[in-house]
Amino acid sequence: MSTVKSRRAQRLEQAPPSKxxxxxxxxxxxxxxxxxxxxxxxxxxxxxARGAGLSRPSLYFYFSDxxxxxxxxxxxxxxxxxxxxxxxxxxxxxxxxxxxxxxxxQIAEIWRLHGPVLRAAVENRNSMPAVAxxxxxxxxxxxxxxxxxxARERAAGRAATGHPDxxxxxxxxxxxxxxxLYEMSLQGAGRREWNRYVASAVTLWYRGAGLRDG
Numbered sequence: 001m002s003t004v005k006s007r008r009a010q011r012l013e014q015a016p017p018s019k020x021x022x023x024x025x026x027x028x029x030x031x032x033x034x035x036x037x038x039x040x041x042x043x044x045x046x047x048x049a050r051g052a053g054l055s056r057p058s059l060y061f062y063f064s065d066x067x068x069x070x071x072x073x074x075x076x077x078x079x080x081x082x083x084x085x086x087x088x089x090x091x092x093x094x095x096x097x098x099x100x101x102x103x104x105x106q107i108a109e110i111w112r113l114h115g116p117v118l119r120a121a122v123e124n125r126n127s128m129p130a131v132a133x134x135x136x137x138x139x140x141x142x143x144x145x146x147x148x149x150x151a152r153e154r155a156a157g158r159a160a161t162g163h164p165d166x167x168x169x170x171x172x173x174x175x176x177x178x179x180x181l182y183e184m185s186l187q188g189a190g191r192r193e194w195n196r197y198v199a200s201a202v203t204l205w206y207r208g209a210g211l212r213d214g
Contacts, residue, residue, distance in 0.1 A: 024062050026052040028073045035116035040070060040124050071130050074121050077114045078138050081107055085142055097211070101202045108181070108198050115185030122182050139174060146170035150209050160210030173208050177201065 017025070030051030034043055045066055049059040063069045084106035087099070111118055125132040150166035153159035164172075184197050 020062070023052070023054065023058070024072070027054070027059060027062060027069060028076060031069050031073050032114070032117055035120055040066075040120040045069075067128060067130060070117075070120070070128075071134060073117055074131065074134055077110060077117050078134065080110050080114075082138060082141070084110065086145060097202070097206055100205055101198070104202050104205070105198050107177075108184070108194050108201075111181045111185050112189070112191075112194055119182055119185055122178070139178070143167075143170045143174045146173065146209075150211075153209070153211055158212050160212070169209055173205055176204065176208075 027048060031043070031048050034047055034051055038047070043066060045059060046056055048066070048069060049056045052059065059069075063072070084103045087103060121131050121135050125135050144167075147166040147170040150159055150169055154161050154166070180197070180201065184194065187193075189197065
């Protein structure tokens with residue numbers, strides 16, 4: 001029975017995307033391309049539709065407005081960030097420094113590739129409640145799991161204890177990362193600069209969390 005289910009699941013995973021899914025993907029890809037040269041505030045539905053090879057009415061079949069397009073686009077990048085960081089935070093068998101280095105490198109690469117989308121979220125969250133809700137949900141989720149990891153390492157004797165508590169440390173580390181990733185992306189840093197940044201950021205995270213080797 002399990003073999004049958006496994007094969008069925010495999011067939012489903014390999015099923016080609018539907019026409020509607022392809023059009024949604026084209027819309028999101030067009031919006032992301034345009035954000036490299038146009039601010040989110042200046043971006044229009046007509047430009048997105050043209051970039052996706054669709055008419056304006058056709059685009060409205062999938063998204064009711066520009067904000068919904070951006071929300072879906074942002075979610076695509078945020079899911080990648082969640083996956084990269086939460087893998088480290090949820091893996092007690094992996095040495096903390098190794099997992100952190102690998103995950104942070106992945107996150108830096110996401111910011112390098114999708115910087116215009118992530119910067120637009122940071123820049124517009126105060127004026128777009130839906131974007132603020134998305135960003136805050138991700139921020140708080142990662143912050144909470146970071147605090148749990150610090151608490152776990154403290155309990156195991158692998159992290160310094162005392163003040164500040166793990167939640168305050170996690171919050172400060174997240175604020176530091178958000179701002180520094182934004183600035184690196186804004187500067188258009190190349191791979192070498194990103195690699196140096198990752199090495200420094202990992203060291204600051206590790207020391208800031210009070211983690212110890214071994």
